[in-house]
Amino acid sequence: MSNIAVYPGSFDPVTNGHLDIIKRAARIFDRVYVAVLTNSAKTPMFTVEERMDFIRRTVAPYSNVEVDSFSGLLVDYMEQKKANVIIKGLRAVSDFEYEFQMALMNHKLSREVETLFMMTSGRYSYLSSSIVKEVARHGGNLSDLVPDILADEILHRARESK
Numbered sequence: 001m002s003n004i005a006v007y008p009g010s011f012d013p014v015t016n017g018h019l020d021i022i023k024r025a026a027r028i029f030d031r032v033y034v035a036v037l038t039n040s041a042k043t044p045m046f047t048v049e050e051r052m053d054f055i056r057r058t059v060a061p062y063s064n065v066e067v068d069s070f071s072g073l074l075v076d077y078m079e080q081k082k083a084n085v086i087i088k089g090l091r092a093v094s095d096f097e098y099e100f101q102m103a104l105m106n107h108k109l110s111r112e113v114e115t116l117f118m119m120t121s122g123r124y125s126y127l128s129s130s131i132v133k134e135v136a137r138h139g140g141n142l143s144d145l146v147p148d149i150l151a152d153e154i155l156h157r158a159r160e161s162k
């Protein structure tokens, strides 16, 4: 049986912290689906298609990584993909409580599903999509925060949405 993992999230937009997790997960699993949630309660800055396109452009070198979207329960999506592991990045203790609750709920909903937490590399531990958007809205420098090929587009959109 191949080991298939799903890395779910809003990715609004993808950051270097997310990419760090994707690269490391791609070394562990046969296949990794990066799955963008389509029906989030949050109001996104980027459409699902834009977010998927951003991720696709940056994961192109990793042949076992596929970018996809999902709606509804994550465990239902996992079943469709025959995936048994949810990948989550943990940045700090503050992430833990919510992630712990989600991991337990997902395991309750499907006993087949395990959540694997990966510690975000120290150099990205302060990064989040929200903080990237905040910097971008004020025209700050996004280098080291998001993939270089996306920085100008993110800055441009953030300025428009001010």
Ligand code: PNS
Pocket: 008, 009, 010, 011, 037, 072, 073, 074, 075, 102, 105, 106
């Ligand atoms: O990047 P985010 O916004 O922190 O990601 C949250 C995400 C997409 C992982 C989470 O909201 C999710 O899995 N949503 C799907 C609905 C679901 O299955 N929730 C968990 C059990 S109640």
